[in-house]
């Protein structure tokens with residue numbers, strides 16, 4: 001029986017889809033069987049980021065409406081053998097989702113896969129609620145800025161109030177990923193420090209991802225950053241995956257700003 | 272012959288039914304343990320068993336006819352306790368006193384008719400109409416006490432006692448951090 005993670009954020013554009021793709025690949029590389037489900041109906045993205053855009057024939061709505069079998073709709077990743085994608089519908093929107101069918105789909109996926117990872121849409125409306133309803137745990141993605149933190153806080157509150165496990169009085173684990181950390185801006189106080197974010201949200205830290213220009217290119221070429229051995233963000237995603245697979249990996253400092261050169265400091269003296 | 276004298280308090284209880292008696296005892300057992308209970312009415316074996324197992328002194332024969340007594344008013348505490356973080360988007364309305372043992376985040380709103388104590392930091396909005404409030408806020412918080420917005424700079428970074436004495440609102444910082452045992 002697999003475990004279901006919903007990747008949520010509240011605020012849009014903070015890195016849910018990027019995180020979903022990278023941890024999907026990373027966990028699959030750890031030898032687990034993983035399926036990623038794109039719940040962002042009407043705005044499908046995950047296929048692009050995984051480099052599978054032209055492979056989508058059937059999507060999750062086809063499967064739920066029994067117009068296609070699950071086997072037909074699952075798309076195998078080019079990057080690793082254990083990873084599959086169930087794409088979002090491009091034509092239908094979130095009104096195409098029905099709670100009972102979502103439940104059945106997730107139950108089926110749980111039987112087949114070790115990790116079922118759901119990429120939530122932005123916001124906290126019905127599409128979001130469908131995504132969290134049958135999750136065992138959630139991964140909350142934030143950027144170190146107040147609007148992202150407040151929206152995430154709200155999303156966490158809704159998870160606690162509405163998701164099926166919470167209603168059964170079971171614990172819904174919540175893990176925090178702080179994405180797009182810019183060390184220079186943290187040092188200068190322009191960005192919230194991780195300690196303050198953890199204080200406000202009071203959930204467990206899963207990992208911190210630095211700002212990385214390589215991520216945009218990685219998305220454009222369909223090769224998630226975790227496949228890039230040299231990238232700091234890729235290494236941070238690798239550590240997250242190991243943690244999700246039960247390994248105890250120390251947290252690394254991605255926040256301290258190392259000024260680029262001694263020359264920079266000396267110049268500063270004469271200004 | 273040796274004679275000793277004790278002054279003791281006696282609780283006179285008129286038994287109406289076994290169930291209501293046992294419910295009353297359960298609720299007040301900590302207080303009643305230290306007194307002598309004078310029971311009027313039928314004492315069933317279950318009740319006897321209960322009293323014995325809790326080591327409570329009682330009697331069914333006592334002549335108190337010439338003694339003065341006081342009506343006992345058991346005060347029902349009407350306090351709501353929240354032991355969870357209050358998150359953005361939550362809007363909590365409470366008619367009684369409220370104790371929050373966690374933080375109140377930005378975007379959360381509390382409306383409290385009674386007194387209010389919050390042990391965590393307040394980043395959200397609070398309306399309190401009680402006589403008393405104890406809070407510690409950040410610069411983001413908004414605190415309205417009996418219809419008056421309290422100047423945020425008065426409340427930051429330490430615990431503050433805010434009281435309304437019917438005429439004016441008095442804010443006094445607590446210099447020592449309270450230890451919430």
Ligand SMILES: Nc1ncnc2c1ncn2[C@@H]1O[C@H](COP(=O)(O)OP(=O)(O)OP(=O)(O)O)[C@@H](O)[C@H]1O
Nearest residue numbers: 012013014015016017018122180210211212215216
């Ligand atoms: N660590 C990072 N460094 C640099 N760019 C990043 C980083 N993480 C994400 N991005 C960029 O931010 C943008 C939004 O990312 P993404 O699509 O993953 O967010 P999302 O939360 O899924 O958005 P939506 O809410 O619209 O679904 C993308 O252009 C992505 O390349």
Ligand SMILES: [Mg+2]
Nearest residue numbers: 016017040045
């Ligand atoms: Mg997305």
